[in-house]
Amino acid sequence: MNNFWIILSHTYMSKVKTKSFVVTTILTLAIVVGLSNMTNIIEFFNKDAQEKIAVMDETNQLLEPLQEQLNVMDSEIILEQYDKELADGEKAVEEGEYSGLLVLEFDEGSLPVATYKSMSISDTNSSSALQSGLQQIKTQMAANQINLSQEQLAALYEPVPMERVALAENAKTEEELNQARGLVYVLLFVIYFAVIMYANMIAMEVATEKSSRVMEILISSVSPIKQMFAKILGIGLLSLTQMALLLGVGYFSIKQNLDSMEGGFFDAFGFGDVPVSTIIYAFIFFILGYFLYATLAAFLGSLVSRIEDIQQMITPMTLLVVAGFMIAMFGLGKPDASFVTATSYIPFFTPMLMFMRVGMLTLPAWEPILGIVILLVSIIVLAIFGARVYKGGVLLYGKTSSFKDIKKALQLTKSDKN
Structure with a gap:
């Protein structure tokens, strides 16, 4: 277990100290501050712009x-x-x-x-x-x-008065739906960009170490499961650090512009009455979605020998994230559609679609719990399979940018055991 923490801390510290991470974080923070003060900026430049x-x-x-x-x-x-x-x-x-x-x-x-x-x-x-x-x-x-x-x-x-009444028991009111829709919309973007950005970073990290032949030393002293999840957790901590900085700066920057508004920060954006359970589910599905795609990215990254081949290998994974996001955007307008319900149980779509349905609908408890179980089982299966591919994949060199290399990686793993 000591080797696990060594790899985890090395992955985290080596990335957090890189110039690219620092510059990207500072630039993103500047953009967040600019967007949260956009009204003041526009007024400043337009004060004499008659x-x-x-x-x-x-x-x-x-x-x-x-x-x-x-x-x-x-x-x-x-x-x-x-x-x-x-x-x-x-x-x-x-x-x-x-x-x-x-x-x-x-x-x-x-x-x-x-x-x-x-x-x-x-x-x-x-x-x-x-x-x-x-x-x-x-x-x-x-x-x-x-x-x-x-x-x-x-x-x-004068508009025609029309009251909408939900007949289903415990159905959400129109006000609750509007609040949930706004929060779900924001968090879907967070999930989408976090998975795209940090899963790519994991694949890049694995490919970089492999190209330097460091992997041959590591794989002989640390089990592939430990090594893979140490990198996944290391990049995960890195992502949480960056997101905490962005959310913290964004919160205080926006809060300064809301002093004249009634209520607190969440009340000003209409999120004051969002159930705590929705926030909890958002956190759970975000974490599970991250681990699902991060595990997939780790063993895909182990199949390439050149950093230039990373994008080609993880393109299908990226398309899965995009597809899930697009279906979720459609579901915001019609969350009870049978197509949305069915696809919310597909593991790679579950983090976004099941969370969207939890926020927009009054679901029985078994549905989100089943979604969580599906994600946990998928992560375990993908981790076991991914570890086998990872162990053989990191020993593949030469032109390895095809999914046929998964079979080669599994054969190398078997021969290593023998």
Whole structure:
């Protein structure tokens, strides 16, 4: 067991001290801080970024009400009456004097129509704001033409009241579903990126040591099971260290911007009433999903002799993760679909799909427990099989980037026993 801890600590410390890990972590932390303060950053750069738009109001009625509507919408657009010729207005836009030129007219029904000219139509923010403001004016003018009162107009646009009632016993309310959907959405991304990133790191670690022939020494003194799981746990601790830093910095950075909001951090994002059991299941399925894919990555990494061949070998594993994630995204809108239910019992999809169903539905206790059992059995089977492949795979050299090499690795393991 002493050798196990030596390999584990060496794997962890050697990775945590690498320049790539430190730089990546610092850059990711900077991105987290930037994203959590995105509103403040946008406001800082846009505080003096008012857009001035020339308006040729041929109706002599629409300019002032349109500016009022834009002010209500908190738009930064300033409208300015332009009395020269159309060609002069277009030239002023080309020279940068105005952001755009808006031409206002009445149609045959005495309702507003507009033409907006700018250097590019790729920026839709200004045109959308102008169109929204004109839509409000048009609605009011049309209502006046048919003598609708404000109360009648409000009743016309009022949404149809519709209450959704779940007949199933202990079914979640709409509010609980919205809270669960948000949390599940976030945690699915965490599971997805963690598995993709750190499983690849395990495969790369094994391939790197193998290419340096260090593996020939290690395999003779440490059992393959110990060696494989020491690396898996070492990279796992590394991932938890990095994720703890990211979550901690993100939490405090966001919390500083929520001082004016009522409630705590989770209440501000609508997660205040999420059941504790959902959080527990999230942790369990994340850990089990990590070990499942990490074990798979370790013995796939042992089959290659060159680091360049890693991506080719683990591509099928990556596609499994992507497939599970895509099905989970579909399941967020229809978690009780039979297809989602069936695939949630496939081991490589279970970490994401079963967790998604636990968060979105009121499942009987046996379903998530069965999912956990399936994952545990799959990890044990994959670990036993993986250890046999690992022991022979690390002794394979030359061009070894095909899944046919699994058979060769098993033959080497058998011959080693004999």
